[in-house]
Amino acid sequence: xxxxxxxxxxxxxxxxxxxxxxxxxxxxxxxxxxxxxxxxxxxxxxxxxxxxxxxxxxxxxxxxxxxxxxxxxxxxxxxxxxxxxxxxxxxxxxxxxxxxxxxxxxxxxxxxxxxxxxxxxxxxxxxxxxxxxxxxxxxxxxxxxxxxxxxxxxxxxxxxxxxxxxxxxxxxxxxxxxxxxxxxxxxxxxxxxxxxxxxxxxxxxxxxxxxxxxxxxxxxxxxxxxxxxxxxxxxxxxxxxxxxxxxxxxxxxxxxxxxxxxxxxxxxxxxxxxxxxxxxxxxxxxxxxxxxxxxxxxxxxxxxxxxxxxxxxxxxxxxxxxxxxxxxxxxxxxxxxxxxxxxxxxxxxxxx
Amino acid sequence: xxxxxxxxxxxxxxxxxxxxxxxxxxxxxxxxxxxxxxxxxxxxxxxxxxxxxxxxxxxxxxxxxxxxxxxxxxxxxxxxxxxxxxxxxxxxxxxxxxxxxxxxxxxxxxxxxxxxxxxxxxxxxxxxxxxxxxxxxxxxxxxxxxxxxxxxxxxxxxxxxxxxxxxxxxxxxxxxxxxxxxxxxxxxxxxxxxxxxxxxxxxxxxxxxxxxxxxxxxxxxxxxxxxxxxxxxxxxxxxxxxxxxxxxxxxxxxxxxxxxxxxxxxxxxxxxxxxxxxxxxxxxxxxxxxxxxxxxxxxxxxxxxxxxxxxxxxxxxxxxxxxxxxx
Ligand code: SF4
Ligand code: SF4
Numbered sequence: 001x002x003x004x005x006x007x008x009x010x011x012x013x014x015x016x017x018x019x020x021x022x023x024x025x026x027x028x029x030x031x032x033x034x035x036x037x038x039x040x041x042x043x044x045x046x047x048x049x050x051x052x053x054x055x056x057x058x059x060x061x062x063x064x065x066x067x068x069x070x071x072x073x074x075x076x077x078x079x080x081x082x083x084x085x086x087x088x089x090x091x092x093x094x095x096x097x098x099x100x101x102x103x104x105x106x107x108x109x110x111x112x113x114x115x116x117x118x119x120x121x122x123x124x125x126x127x128x129x130x131x132x133x134x135x136x137x138x139x140x141x142x143x144x145x146x147x148x149x150x151x152x153x154x155x156x157x158x159x160x161x162x163x164x165x166x167x168x169x170x171x172x173x174x175x176x177x178x179x180x181x182x183x184x185x186x187x188x189x190x191x192x193x194x195x196x197x198x199x200x201x202x203x204x205x206x207x208x209x210x211x212x213x214x215x216x217x218x219x220x221x222x223x224x225x226x227x228x229x230x231x232x233x234x235x236x237x238x239x240x241x242x243x244x245x246x247x248x249x250x251x252x253x254x255x256x257x258x259x260x261x262x263x264x265x266x267x268x269x270x271x272x273x274x275x276x277x278x279x280x281x282x283x284x285x286x287x288x289x290x291x292x293x294x295x296x297x298x299x300x301x302x303x304x305x306x307x308x309x310x311x312x313x314x315x316x317x318x319x320x321x322x323x324x325x326x327x328x329x330x331x332x333x334x335x336x337x338x339x340x341x342x343x344x345x346x347x348x349x350x351x352x
Numbered sequence: 353x354x355x356x357x358x359x360x361x362x363x364x365x366x367x368x369x370x371x372x373x374x375x376x377x378x379x380x381x382x383x384x385x386x387x388x389x390x391x392x393x394x395x396x397x398x399x400x401x402x403x404x405x406x407x408x409x410x411x412x413x414x415x416x417x418x419x420x421x422x423x424x425x426x427x428x429x430x431x432x433x434x435x436x437x438x439x440x441x442x443x444x445x446x447x448x449x450x451x452x453x454x455x456x457x458x459x460x461x462x463x464x465x466x467x468x469x470x471x472x473x474x475x476x477x478x479x480x481x482x483x484x485x486x487x488x489x490x491x492x493x494x495x496x497x498x499x500x501x502x503x504x505x506x507x508x509x510x511x512x513x514x515x516x517x518x519x520x521x522x523x524x525x526x527x528x529x530x531x532x533x534x535x536x537x538x539x540x541x542x543x544x545x546x547x548x549x550x551x552x553x554x555x556x557x558x559x560x561x562x563x564x565x566x567x568x569x570x571x572x573x574x575x576x577x578x579x580x581x582x583x584x585x586x587x588x589x590x591x592x593x594x595x596x597x598x599x600x601x602x603x604x605x606x607x608x609x610x611x612x613x614x615x616x617x618x619x620x621x622x623x624x625x626x627x628x629x630x631x632x633x634x635x636x637x638x639x640x641x642x643x644x645x646x647x648x649x650x651x652x653x654x655x656x657x658x659x660x661x662x663x664x665x666x667x668x669x670x671x672x673x674x675x676x677x678x679x
Contacts (some may be wrong), residue, residue, distance in 0.1 A: 022353065040429060041640030042414040044421055050536035051545050071666070075674035076540055112529045119464070119511040122648055123359070127509035128531050128656075176670075180663035187662070188655045192507060192648050193536035202655045206662035214666060218673075236673040255582040321536060328637045331644040341622035341646045 032244055033036050038332060041326035047194045049321035055106035057314040060168035060186045061216070061307045062099035064209060065134075066092045068217020068240075070140050075232055076177030077169060078169045084233065084250035086147050086254070087224035089172060092179075095146035096137060125188040132181045139175035142167050150274045183213035190317060196327055198313075204251035205313070207243060212278075212306040214240025215261040219281060219302030222288055230295060241282035244309065245275065261316040270312030276307030356562050358501075360650040362619035365500050365627075369515035378519035380576065380627035381567060381585055382593040383493055385601060385639075386612060388584040390491035394428045395419060398577035400425065403590030421640070422494055423544035424559040428576050433490040440609070475512070477635065487662040492630065492639045493585055495576070496521070496542045496561035497616055500624030501647040504543050504560075518561040519627055535674035539623065539645035554640075557648040563627070590627055597631060615641060 040046070050056075073088025075081075104110050117134065121127040149157055149164035159163075187209045191202035198205075212234050221233035248271075252259040262271050284298025320326040334340060358368055366375050398404060405425050412418050416663035417432040417536035498520045505513040505521050513521060523543075534543045535558070543560040546552070565576035573577075577587035586593060594617050604612035615636050622645050636643045 039635060041419075041433065041635045041638065042412075042619075042641060046541050046637075046640060047539060048423075048535050048541040048544055051428055051532040066664075068670070071670040075670060079674050107529055107531055110373075112531070115527070115529050116531075118527075119509070120663075121509060121511065121610075123506040123652060124509045124533070125655075126507065126531060130509060146581050177667075178664040181659075183661040183666055184663040188659045191655050193533075194503060194539040194541075194645075194648050195536045199651075203658055204649060206659040207665065208663045210666040214669060223628075232673040236670060239669050239673065243669070255439075258381045296437055324640075327642050332637065335644050341650075342618075342642050343620040343624070 028284070038325055038328045040328060043324065046324045046327040047196070047321050047323050049318045050193065050195065052106060052314075055102040057307075058266075059099045059102040059106070059211070060189075060310040060314070062095045063186055063214030064101065064183045064306060064310070065181035065216050065220060065303070066095035066099060066140065067136075068213045068236075069095060069220060070136075070172075070175040070179040071214075072217055072233060072236070073143065074173050075174050076229070079232070081225070081229040081232075084225045084229045085172070086151075086219055087221060089144045089147040089175075091138075091220045091224065092140045092175065096140055100133075104249075105126045106323040122170055125192050127273075129182075129185045129189055132178065136175060136178040136182050137180060139171045142171035143175050146171060159170050169339055177308060180210070183210045185323055190313070193322045194327075195317045195319075196258040196330070197255065197261050200255040200330070201251050201253060201313070204247045207247040208251060208313075209245060211240045211242070211244030215244055215278060215281065215302045216240075216306030218285070219299035219306070220300070222285065222299035227289060227292060227295065229251040232289065234288050237284050237285040237288075237298070241285070241302065241305075242276045244306075245278060245282075248275075248309070257329050261319040261323075261326070262312065265315075265319065267312050267316035270308045270315060273306035274312055275304050277301045277308060281305055308311065353507075359506075359652060360501060360550055360624065360647065362624055363500060363513055364519065365502075365624075366517055366519040367435035367503060371515075371517050375517045377591065378627060379563065379588070380498060380519070380562070380590040380593055380629070381587055381599050382631070383495070383496060384584050384586065384631045385490065385588075385599075385632055386600075386604065386609075386631055387491035387582045388430070388491040388493055389582055390416070390430055390432055391488070391581060392419070392430050393494050393579040393581060394576035394585055395426070396563070397575040398428045401567070402418050402562070403553070404559075405546075405549055407461050422496070422540075422542050422560075424544040427495065427559075427561040429494045431490075431492045431494060431640055433492075433634075435488050435490060435634070435638075436486065437488050438486055443502040444547075447643045453552060456494075457648040490638065491574070492632065494639070494641075495628050496563070497527070497540055497625030497629070498561075498563055499647065500619065500626065501649065502623075503537040503539060503648045504558075506647070506649040506652075508585075509533060516563075516565055517561070518565075518568050520556045520565065522562045522565050523560060524557050525557050530558070531556070534558050539642055540645065597629065600631060604631075620652070 030045055069088045069092035073085050076084035076088055098106060104113060107113065116127060116130045119127060119287040120131055146168035149161050177328060184206045187206035190198040218233040218240055219235035222230055223235065235254055252262060261267055280300045281302035284301060288295035288298050364378065367377060404427055410418060415434055417614050419426055419429055422429045443658045502521045505515060509531060510527050510529050511523045513534060530545055532545050535545060543558050546555050546557055546559045548555055567574055573587050577585040597614050597617055599615055601612050611631055611633045614629060615632050616626035619625035632639060
């Protein structure tokens with residue numbers, strides 16, 4: 001540091017008046033958070049929104065339906081509800097196919113799915129999820145295949161297809177066992193980013209997503225099974241819907257200012273629709289034991305509500321990344337409170 | 353591989369990634385924005401050396417900065433901030449020296465001044481404040497921070513992003529899946545998937561500053577630092593750069609410039625300190641930096657715990673639904 005040029009003392013000796021209030025957003029919506037003023041670089045985003053498109057929320061939704069359906073199929077198998085089991089297994093495979101198609105479409109080519117299997121990385125939820133899917137998928141597939149075989153006329157079930165009868169129950173149960181992580185990890189997938197509205201939701205989002213998965217798959221069960229078999233899925237629909245609604249409410253409270261995008265624009269409309277549809281579906285599920293029409297209606301509402309939740313959360317995150325407010329304000333408030341994130345050495349255990 | 357500090361806290365990133373004792377010292381940048389003149393030589397040198405295509409030719413109309421932001425096709429980005437704030441009170445002494453050198457009378461060289469054309473500037477010493485404009489420029493050359501705890505690297509599902517022996521973070525073009533997960537993970541909004549233009553290489557692949565990995569390998573200085581005419585971008589061993597940075601801040605504070613502060617040099621901050629850190633003349637957000645960035649994987653253990661709990665709730669809930677009444 002002896003170069004004379006660098007010794008110059010440019011800039012200001014003036015006070016530290018902070019330029020605040022770069023960009024204000026008018027808010028028609030009610031908000032618990034006082035309107036924030038903040039500084040940014042010409043209002044340009046700080047973090048980058050994910051480059052993901054509709055494939056990803058479709059993937060989140062279908063993954064949830066697949067997971068819930070496998071659970072329903074396993075339960076139906078154990079309690080002797082053949083139609084519910086069949087619709088659960090076939091529904092799981094169909095939903096899994098949809099989610100895989102969406103994933104591969106997002107990645108661009110199937111070989112890229114395999115490329116992800118070259119490493120197993122605990123720090124990458126996408127890697128963890130790929131492995132979870134790779135374990136769950138085959139069991140769900142075998143269970144569905146066994147189901148199809150059992151639907152064939154007996155004379156066609158000879159030869160190697162006889163094996164299906166042995167694989168049937170174990171595969172179905174294992175699929176059910178590995179299904180819950182499929183529904184839950186997608187929340188981590190979103191939260192483990194610097195996208196403000198996704199990261200801030202990390203405590204409750206897994207519960208919102210599993211509730212949504214339970215409600216949606218139960219909805220599918222309501223649509224596809226006769227009334228006398230739908231007892232469990234009616235309970236599951238109600239439980240899932242209540243879990244989703246309650247945890248979503250809690251989530252918004254803990255998110256602070258980053259909950260705002262959940263109420264604005266497209267995300268706001270989707271979240272509103274999700275709430276209405278889920279409430280309607282849950283209410284319908286209470287009466288769904290009486291009438292097929294109500295059962296189907298309530299099932300459709302639950303499925304649509306779950307889809308809206310995924311799209312809404314996804315969209316809100318994208319919006320939160322595009323507005324520097326949601327990056328700057330929470331961090332600035334943290335600093336102004338004197339609580340910057342710092343590594344603190346864990347206390348040494350006392351020497352005895 | 354991963355030590356107990358791997359997700360948060362001070363650590364030597366290369367050692368943490370498993371490089372042996374004979375690894376080179378950690379390399380990085382110290383960008384002293386107080387002497388940046390906004391010439392953009394770094395942007396150009398980077399594009400030239402790394403064959404980064406040019407995409408943004410927008411005239412943004414917001415400032416002299418038309419290269420927009422750091423992105424897949426912009427690995428160095430010079431921000432221009434026009435601030436309604438006076439320049440410092442110090443007297444550079446240049447005018448006096450010039451006058452003395454020219455005898456008594458300063459000769460008008462026809463150089464562009466800061467006042468509108470045609471306005472007569474008062475003689476030196478009469479009223480210094482008049483030709484000192486009531487705004488100032490802040491310029492800062494931004495780059496990938498090569499974080500100690502790099503979220504982009506942590507979340508990459510293919511291992512395409514890796515920690516180099518120099519402690520930097522590099523993308524392997526041929527392994528990247530283009531999944532884009534690293535993009536929202538970076539707390540500074542640095543890395544991005546390349547969109548184009550047509551025919552350019554690595555379209556659809558995550559791209560960012562490599563800290564000129566190829567040049568480092570042969571003992572050279574990264575292109576941007578080499579091209580910087582004011583030594584605003586200084587390249588070297590991170591340890592030494594941090595000392596240099598502290599000395600520089602002290603020097604500016606002694607000169608009365610209390611706005612000067614370091615950003616990203618603290619190994620105990622949310623990302624464990626960055627390999628590329630900055631001397632700023634105002635709050636970080638003024639430059640488009642996050643004021644208190646945190647590596648997202650710091651919370652990952654808790655995220656997985658919560659997700660595990662949610663999975664159990666789902667399993668138990670489904671099981672409960674099936675017990676009890678037949679219908
Ligand atoms: S600044 Fe962003 S892209 Fe660069 S190392 Fe850190 S997380 Fe990765
Ligand atoms: S886009 Fe490439 S570098 Fe980024 S996370 Fe995906 S595979 Fe890794």
